Structure formats: structure tokens, C-alpha cells
Amino acid sequence: MGFMPGVIEGRDAGADALAALIAFLKAGGYRFVTPTPATHARVLARPENQRARDLRGIFGWSLNFAAELVDAALLDRLREAGIVVAGEGGLLRSRVRVSSLGQDLFVHSAFPTDGRDAVFFGPDSYRFARLIAEELRRCPERPGGRLVDIGTGAGVGAIVAARLCPAAEIVMTDINPAALRLARVNAAAAGVAASFVIAEDLSAIDGALDLVLANPPYIIDVAGRAYRDGGGMHGGEVSLAMAQDAVPRLAPGGRFILYTGSAIVDGMDQLRDRLGELAAAERCTLRYxxxxxxxxxEELENDVYRDVDRIALIAAVIAR
Known part of the structure; x- marks a missing residue:
């Protein structure tokens, strides 16, 4: 289910309540690593996991819970903002999850993430964060650079990069207003100042860019959910389109860091080939x-993947 924080009497009560939730969970040492949806479903299918026993059960596993498990004042704020709603059997449920990554907590959509405006966070988020950290430790950005996280979702890429490039100007973009509102909450909780732009490309951002990050969807989604559908090229189309948008905008020394998946067909990686062509045309280098x-x-059981050998996770860095 997707989630848009509520606005009450001219103030963003949802954002305020989520900020209070993050602060409360941080103070209590809350940690939760979000698994894949398939793993999440398997854990919830266990008989003992039908209702929450603690805060991880509420805000991690998305279980129904009894009111006494949450601080009463915080619970009132969450209910007022529509973040906590009625669940099954007279219990309550949260419309968001909170996951930990390093020192930060990230708010994102509750399980299952089947809403068209769902804000996803999971194993790919952790891998993306690791790629950014490894890349920027080797080559720190110059002070005053402009950093854009395309399709930021919960804001993971930009927040991780901002901690490594504290002098950079941070911009987060997404086509999903719900994602940008949660990214704004997560950035504020992390102490990261940023601009937020609703856009499907970089046309709303002026000038050359020093660092562009992207963690686009790479699976063909029959439901057409934007956060999960990678489009043509067996799911590689969105990744290529982001690269084609970003690479020509790179400043001298600038980089495009891409974490995504690529379908391998008859041993060939079309995304790698197309990115190589783009890099050569722009007189850039490609590390892949x-x-x-x-x-x-399991996706290979679907007809749209009938000619695919495997789906690989890839890291690509195009540098000018």
C-alpha cells in the first residue's frame, strides 16, 4: 500500500508525525533490515507472526498491533495523521515501515507494496548504498559540486552520498509525490539539506552536474507500477533512459553511478552494450x-522472459 502523509489545518501533520516516529525509534535503538517481499511474506505466514509483539513487528514486519505497544502520545499523533489505522480483529496497523541503514532510519511503504504510489525500500537499497559508499570513498567529490539522485524513492542514494560529500548541493527527483514527501522526512531526520523536484527527467534542473545517482526498477511489472517496472529491453529501458538523460549533462570529472539489473539473453548483455555506446559517444569512460x-x-517463468538466461545485478559508473 502506498502512503501520502495527511495535511491537517494547513500543516503537514503526516510529516511532523513521521519525524516524531523516527526520533522515537532512534532514541530506543530501533533497528530493522527489510528483506525481499518474498521473504517478508514467508515470515508473516508463520503461525506465531499474526500480531506484533514489539516495535519491529509494527514498523518493520507490518503486523497488526495492540495500542499499548506504542507510546500513547506518539500513537495519537500517528492516528491523527492517518499513519496508523484500524487493522484486523480490533487491532491497529501502520501504513508505513521504518528500516535502518547505517546510522539512519528510513520511512517507506508498509508491506505489501502493491499500491501504484508505493515507496520501496529493500535489499536493492542496501546494495545501492554500498556501491555509492565504495565509489565515493575512492573518489571524493570536489566541494561545491551538484549531486542529483534520479528517482530517489525514500532518498537512500542522496542521503548516503550527502554524508560522504557534505559540501555538495543535493537534489532529489521522483515522479511520485508520495516518494518525495517521505524522502523529505528521511533527509530531515538524517540532517541532510536538499531540494526536491517532481520530474521524470533532468529537464527541470539547470546546469552541469557533478554526480548523478540512479537505482531504477529493472523488472517488467505486468501491473505497470512505476517503482517496479523497468520497461522494454526486458526491464533495462528505464536504466538506459536515465543514463541517456544524465551523461550528456555531466561536468568535467562528473560521474553517473547506476545500480540496476540487466537481463542476459543468449549470453549477451544489451544494457552493457548500450551504455558502452553512450559512453563512447560522450567521450566518457565506463566501468561495468x-x-x-x-x-x-522466478521471473523467468513469465512469458516476457521466455528468452532470458538470467537477470544480473549490475553496477555501472560513467565518468567524464
Missing amino acids: EEIDPDVFG
Whole structure:
């Protein structure tokens, strides 16, 4: 289910309540690592996991819960803002999850993420964060650079990069207003100042860019959900389009860091080939690596993947 924080009497009560939730959970040492949806579903299918026993059950596993498990004053704020609603059997449920990554907590959509405006966070978010950290430790950005996180979602890429590039100007973009509102909450909680732009490309952002980050969807989604559908090229089309938009805008020394998946057909990686052509045309260099050779194997049972050998997770860095 997607979630848009409520606005009450001219103030963003949803954002205020989410900020209070993050602060409360941080103070209590809350930690939760979000698994894949398939793993999440398997854990919830266990008989003992029908209702929450603690805060991880409420804000991590998205279980129904009894009111006494949450601080009463905080619960009132969450209910007023529509973040906590009626659940099953007279219990309550949260419309958001909160996941930990390093020192930060990130608010995102509750399980299951089947809403068209769902804001996703999961294993890919952790891998994306690791890629950014490794890349920027090797080559720190120059002071005063402009950093754009395309399709920011919950804001993971920009927030991780901002901690490594504290002098950079941070811009987060997304086509989903619900994502940008949660990214704004997460950035504020992390102490990261940023601009937020509703856009499907970089046309609303002026000038050359020093660093562009992207973690686009890479699976063909029959429901057409924007956060999950990678489009043509067996799911690689959105990744390529982001690269084609970003690379020509790179300043001298600028980089485009891409974490995504690529369908391998008859041993060939079309996304790698197309990115190589783009880099050559723009007189840039390309570093391309398979992070994991085989993920989401169950997708190969669908007709749209009938000619695909495997889906690989890849990291690509195009530098000018």
C-alpha cells in the first residue's frame, strides 16, 4: 500500500508525525533490515507472526498491533495523521515501515507494496548504498559540486552520498509525490539539506552536474507500477533512459553511478552494450560490473522472459 502523509489545518501533520516516529525509534535503538517481499511474506505466514509483539513487528514486519505497544502520545499523533489505522480483529496497523541503514532510519511503504504510489525500500537499497559508499570513498567529490539522485524513492542514494560529500548541493527527483514527501522526512531526520523536484527527467534542473545517482526498477511489472517496472529491453529501458538523460549533462570529472539489473539473453548483455555506446559517444569512460549474476529467477517463468538466461545485478559508473 502506498502512503501520502495527511495535511491537517494547513500543516503537514503526516510529516511532523513521521519525524516524531523516527526520533522515537532512534532514541530506543530501533533497528530493522527489510528483506525481499518474498521473504517478508514467508515470515508473516508463520503461525506465531499474526500480531506484533514489539516495535519491529509494527514498523518493520507490518503486523497488526495492540495500542499499548506504542507510546500513547506518539500513537495519537500517528492516528491523527492517518499513519496508523484500524487493522484486523480490533487491532491497529501502520501504513508505513521504518528500516535502518547505517546510522539512519528510513520511512517507506508498509508491506505489501502493491499500491501504484508505493515507496520501496529493500535489499536493492542496501546494495545501492554500498556501491555509492565504495565509489565515493575512492573518489571524493570536489566541494561545491551538484549531486542529483534520479528517482530517489525514500532518498537512500542522496542521503548516503550527502554524508560522504557534505559540501555538495543535493537534489532529489521522483515522479511520485508520495516518494518525495517521505524522502523529505528521511533527509530531515538524517540532517541532510536538499531540494526536491517532481520530474521524470533532468529537464527541470539547470546546469552541469557533478554526480548523478540512479537505482531504477529493472523488472517488467505486468501491473505497470512505476517503482517496479523497468520497461522494454526486458526491464533495462528505464536504466538506459536515465543514463541517456544524465551523461550528456555531466561536468568535467562528473560521474553517473547506476545500480540496476540487466537481463542476459543468449549470453549477451544489451544494457552493457548500450551504455558502452553512450559512453563512447560522450567521450566518457565506463566501468561495468556484475554484482550478482542471478536474481529474481522466478521471473523467468513469465512469458516476457521466455528468452532470458538470467537477470544480473549490475553496477555501472560513467565518468567524464
